Every structure is written in structure tokens, then in C-alpha cells.
Amino acid sequence: MNDNMGNAVGLSHLFLRERVKPGDRVVDATCGNGHDTLFLAGLVEAEGAVFAFDVQEQALEKTRLLLEENKCLDRVQLFHAGHQELAAYVPDPVQAVAFNLGYLPGSDKSCITRAATTLAALEQASYLVVSGGVIVVVIYPGHDGGGEEAAAVEYWARSLPRSFSAWCSRQVNRSSAAPYVVLAAKVS
Amino acid sequence: MNDNMGNAVGLSHLFLRERVKPGDRVVDATCGNGHDTLFLAGLVEAEGAVFAFDVQEQALEKTRLLLEENKCLDRVQLFHAGHQELAAYVPDPVQAVAFNLGYLPGSDKSCITRAATTLAALEQASYLVVSGGVIVVVIYPGHDGGGEEAAAVEYWARSLPRSFSAWCSRQVNRSSAAPYVVLAAKVS
Numbered sequence: 001m002n003d004n005m006g007n008a009v010g011l012s013h014l015f016l017r018e019r020v021k022p023g024d025r026v027v028d029a030t031c032g033n034g035h036d037t038l039f040l041a042g043l044v045e046a047e048g049a050v051f052a053f054d055v056q057e058q059a060l061e062k063t064r065l066l067l068e069e070n071k072c073l074d075r076v077q078l079f080h081a082g083h084q085e086l087a088a089y090v091p092d093p094v095q096a097v098a099f100n101l102g103y104l105p106g107s108d109k110s111c112i113t114r115a116a117t118t119l120a121a122l123e124q125a126s127y128l129v130v131s132g133g134v135i136v137v138v139i140y141p142g143h144d145g146g147g148e149e150a151a152a153v154e155y156w157a158r159s160l161p162r163s164f165s166a167w168c169s170r171q172v173n174r175s176s177a178a179p180y181v182v183l184a185a186k187v188s
Numbered sequence: 189m190n191d192n193m194g195n196a197v198g199l200s201h202l203f204l205r206e207r208v209k210p211g212d213r214v215v216d217a218t219c220g221n222g223h224d225t226l227f228l229a230g231l232v233e234a235e236g237a238v239f240a241f242d243v244q245e246q247a248l249e250k251t252r253l254l255l256e257e258n259k260c261l262d263r264v265q266l267f268h269a270g271h272q273e274l275a276a277y278v279p280d281p282v283q284a285v286a287f288n289l290g291y292l293p294g295s296d297k298s299c300i301t302r303a304a305t306t307l308a309a310l311e312q313a314s315y316l317v318v319s320g321g322v323i324v325v326v327i328y329p330g331h332d333g334g335g336e337e338a339a340a341v342e343y344w345a346r347s348l349p350r351s352f353s354a355w356c357s358r359q360v361n362r363s364s365a366a367p368y369v370v371l372a373a374k375v376s
Binding site: 003004005006007011014015018019134154157158159160161162164165166167168169170171172173182183185187188 | 199347353371
């Protein structure tokens, strides 16, 4: 049974699946262990392209292995760079940009995404995404620095022009530290 | 282009579409002009069943006409009753219950859904819905009495047991009076 409403990552996938189709160009701004990269590679299929970023070599290596195992490394470009450099590596429009903030699971918890660079990346994403496209952000408010970053993402979402429909989806019968989703759908 | 992220009704349809399939039994707790009833009738197809409620005869008549025009009245049962009587008319489990609160568009604005009866209906819905099923509520906080009803729905959602995953999705770059969505997905 599909548990895409059971947690924030599931809900973010539901939103991405709604807007991404075979052949699209999309960005994974934060590879982490590669699960979102693999999910996006599945959505765009062999004719599409995924541009995936991480500052940690360890994350890129895990992602590369996962993609190889699933035979879809062919359509993915991995960049050893922070997501705030998004526009430099991906100059042309994309259908979707996915962010999964916080730290790499099972790794050094001091290596986290931070408000300033996340905001810079979101700003670039809002220019890169085409009409009918989407930016999806999974936010972890529970760790040190997570609250500040969450506030920054929400500020960005509230300030988006009406050419975007920005939604904040919180899991209300869980702890206030539960991950949640910010979605910015560009109107076509 | 699919504008299912452009407003609260669109988002509610995205959530319903994710969980409702041909052959399912579902409830439209508030027919109104029949748009949600028609949408649900399309999802469950000819082998499914939609149980649709409204306290206003005018709403049921509009819904009946819309379903006839679209050749899907066959799978819909219309009940001239308030949604707080849900469990009396639909004793057996259902896959989904949809609520679209507020008043009937183009009609008497004093005839609105109210916190007490809406809560009673939501309570019944949470017992009727099967594992893997969903309750979706579109909330209009802007009209007189809307704020109170919105607070009641959110209280209900926050109080749901962990067998539900309850989400509140707000459109953050619009007015605070903008309609929004509460979703309760029952874990399977």
C-alpha cells in the first residue's frame, strides 16, 4: 500500500509525481543518500535529465551507487557543489527542483543545510522553474539550526509572487518538530 | 494544463485522486453545486458508489442535473440530510469522505455549515473510513462563522490518533482568509 501521505517525504513525492513527466529536466538540490535522486530519475525516465547536488562527497558516492544499482545513472549528472550554486551549473529552465534539508542521515550532524545558502538556492530555483513546474522542500525543524532554516523557507514561500501557488503542509497530529513540506507550484 | 495546485479545491482533488480508485464506495458530505460529487463519480467509475449529502434541496437538484448531464447519476445516491447524519445513511465502511464547507455558491449565505454539526460529521467519517482511505476537508475561514468552524476542524485533526496521518495545507502567499485543506489519511 502506497504510504505517500504517511510522512513529509511521501507527500513531497506525491507533489513531484503530479508535475514531473518522462523527458523532463529536474534538479535534486540535496542528494543525501540518493533516494530523491532515484525517485526523480524514475519519473523523468531515460529521455529525461536529473541534475543532483551535494556538498558531501560521501553523499554523492552513495547516490552514484544507488543509481547504478537501479540502472539509471545514465540520465543523472552529479555535482559536488552546494545548492546555492544551482544556477551556475544548470543555466536552462527545469520542470522541478526538490530540496530535502537538514543533514545526511547516518553522517556528521554538524554538516547541515543553512538558512542563508538554502534561501539563495530557493531564489535561484524560483527563476529556473518553468510555468507548470514545481519546487518542493522537505523541512526538518527539529535539529539545531533547523528552526531558523524553516522560518527562512516559510518567509521565502510567503513572499512569492502570485505566479506561484505556495503551500505549507504540516502534519498536525504529530510533534511540532515533525518534518513538513513547502510546495511552490508555478502557475502555467 | 492541470491546475490542481492552484487552489484548495484543486489540491483536495489531488489528494482524493491519490486514494480513490474504480469500484470504491465514497461520500460527498456536502454536495453544493455537485462539482465534487461529479469528480468522485468519475473516480469510482460505474462499478463504484457515491453517497452525497446536502441540507438544501436546491443543492441536490443542481447536483442531480450535473450528474445526469455527465451520465453518472447511476452510481450516486443523493440524501436530503445534513452530513451529521452520515453514519445513519451510510452504515458500512467507505474509502473516502470529502467535505467542502461554507455556503452554497450563489445561494443564501446564512445557510452555512457550522462547527458543531461539521465536527459530528468528521467524527463519524473517521470511524467509517477504511485503512488506506482518506478524509479531505476544504475550509473557508473568510465568511461569518468560518473562523470558528476552521478552528474546530483543526482541533479535530490535531486530536486524531496515530492511525491517521493528518495534514493541514495552507496557501501561504495568499490572504489569511484563503480556503485551505485538511487531510486525514488512514494508515493501512
